[in-house]
Amino acid sequence: MRTSNHLIGVLNFLTFLLSIPILGGGIWLSSRANNTDCLKFLQWPLIIIGVSIMVVSLAGFAGACYRNTFLLRLYLVVMFLIIAVLIGFIIFAYVVTDKGSGRRVMNRGYLDYYLDDYSGWLEERVKSDDYWGKISSCIRDSKVCSKMGRNYNGFPESVDMFVARKLTPVQSGCCKPPTDCGYVYQNETFWTLGAGLMANNPDCNKWSNDQQQLCYSCDSCKAGVLGSLKKSWRKVSMINIVVMIILVIVYIIAYAAYRNNRRMDNDEPYGEARMTKSQPSAFHL
Incomplete structure (x- = not known):
């Protein structure tokens, strides 16, 4: 016993x-x-x-x-x-x-994220306006995008250095425009409009260089959150x-x-x- x-x-x-x-x-x-x-x-x-x-x-x-x-x-x-x-x-x-998962991009170290690749209960919750307002505000307050900047010997990283980086899903989806939009790199969170803009991706028109906006309203940002989750x-x-x-x-x-x-x-x-x-x-x- x-x-x-x-x-x-x-x-x-x-x-x-x-x-x-x-x-x-x-x-x-x-x-x-x-x-x-x-x-x-x-x-x-x-x-x-x-x-x-x-x-x-x-x-x-x-x-x-x-x-x-x-x-x-x-x-x-x-x-x-x-x-x-x-x-x-x-x-x-x-x-x-x-x-759902990230898509590989030619000559890029990071993946791009598309909301169409995800489905189900969690995707519906993230996509809803009630939840996304809180989530995007959280991402903005976490300053995940502003922390992306890197300097080498006092100089900002070049475009070649940036595209070789392994970005997190949130960084890739929320802090930069989708690659297929054809924006031109200036720094990690500042991109100028290029000649290769593809109108069939609605996120191309949602990108903003305003550091409080960036791609927080993009479907790619929602997909990045799902990928990180x-x-x-x-x-x-x-x-x-x-x-x-x-x-x-x-x-x-x-x-x-x-x-x-x-x-x-x-x-x-x-x-x-x-x-x-x-x-x-x-x-x-």
């Missing part, structure tokens, strides 16, 4: 540790939402899941230490629900960030998948240890068939 309780206590401590990367991923997404992605609602479910795992693990740890059957049952039931929610959240994150969520989702697999394994072991405790409470020898007893124990948690 003592060995089983120790095992459950150790497993609960392990689940407590596993909640840290989930909570850390949510906090990292929150910082990204404040500085880059600017979508401030998707990280909260992850933070809530991480905190819930912490609290439930502490309850299970206390139940194992003090042999509190109620706390152990509560741990098993709630942890099962949390694992189910985490699996659903991972699936949701992959579904909403499944479509996809990269962020895929990184966090990989961690969540690993943690979820470990959580499932730990839960199965904890459940087996709890069942062993119940078997001992009922004076049922290990390995004895239930139906051989005069009063077999009921099948319940």
